Amino acid sequence: MTLYRPPGTNIWTYRFFFKGQRFQGSTGETDKRKAERIERAAKIEVQKQALATPHQQAGAGMTVLHAVSKYLERQRSNGNINLRDLGTEEKEFERIVDWIGPDTLMSNVTLETMRMIVERRKLQPRLNGKGEPVLKWNPETRSMEPVKLSGATINRYTWSLFRRVYMMARDEWQVPVTPIKWSLLAQREAGPRTREIKLEEEAKIREHCREDYGACFMFALLAGLRLSNFATLTWQQIDLGNREIKVVQKGGREHVIKIDDEMLEILLNERGKHPVYVFTFVCRKTWTNPKNGLRYVAGKRYPLTKWGFATWFHRTRTKLGFDIRIHDCRRTSGGRLLRGTGNLRAVQQHLGHANIAITAKHYSHVPPADMLELQNRANEASKRRREKLEELVAKSNLEADAPNVQVPVQVSPTRKDKLLKQIAKLSQRKTMARRRSKPE
Structure with a gap:
């Protein structure tokens, strides 16, 4: 109005x-x-x-470096953003600003500019934690080749990231930006990962794992928590009386899960091993961590870390030849709960998704709990129709092979009397007609 x-x-x-x-x-x-x-x-x-006066607006002279700096300053003041995510954004923005040019005006950024950014990013390989290219064996060339970046990574850390600055400059800082159709920059993305840990794989991992790491692994399968939540779980987060566990998820959101009977048994077995942390391990050999300088003595018990669990998990899956990841434990927990109950809302609450659409996206491959029964019923119906069709075909073949014999028509007595009367009337009419036709 x-x-x-x-x-x-x-x-x-x-x-x-x-x-x-x-x-x-x-x-x-x-x-x-x-x-x-x-x-x-x-x-x-x-x-x-x-x-x-088109160039007299407040943000007409804003450069790319100035706009990105203002955006990052606001992100730092946001208490809900993860510091790791913020560091990743700063690193990616440093590359984008360098490629576009720090002194380039925001009003001069066009669709072709962003296409250049996307194409240059596609030529770069995927890097590991040490900043080295990730190599993969190519059976065609019979050599190790760098792994290319996925479409999701390119979308998330190129045009989609810079679009936040673009929208903020346009809507809040009154910068006369050039219209850009961002959908033309989107790269094709693979669907969500649906890999789950099979029961046979779970049994083999339990056979080959250590007792201390095995307890943490089984708890991860049941709780459906992320690595940063279950590996460093503390007793202060656990309420055994109400059978609840409180964790802080991505974005600073608090999430509460219920402790079922199997989880309770695991937690009770871990009580008394450490006053603060739930999961611990017994050091097998004395060594010093080069990163933090901590010294681990053989035979003593220490709290489990997410890096230690990740190392053990990677060695175990490599030894057994499984193509699984740590996050597959969380996916397995949600998939098993959905198969057992068919309740998507319960899976959302168990995993702590902010929106049920996220749960539906990642677990749409899981069939309903009664799908097996429905498939068996459908197979039985198809079997009955198939048998009926075979009977009809067999009957038609028998009739085709039988000799062509004329079968006399059976006429009921009542019908026979009516036919005789009609014949008598017709003959009488013919006789009368002949008499009339003769001359006298």
């Missing part, structure tokens, strides 16, 4: 927005039609001024 009357007066006032800037004033009229004409005239005047 652009026209309104303030309380206590009959004079109309206009208020409208143009390119993010608000314009407001009194029309001086009590008649609404006259006020509307004044408002239209004010809008036309504002548009004329914008066309006459």
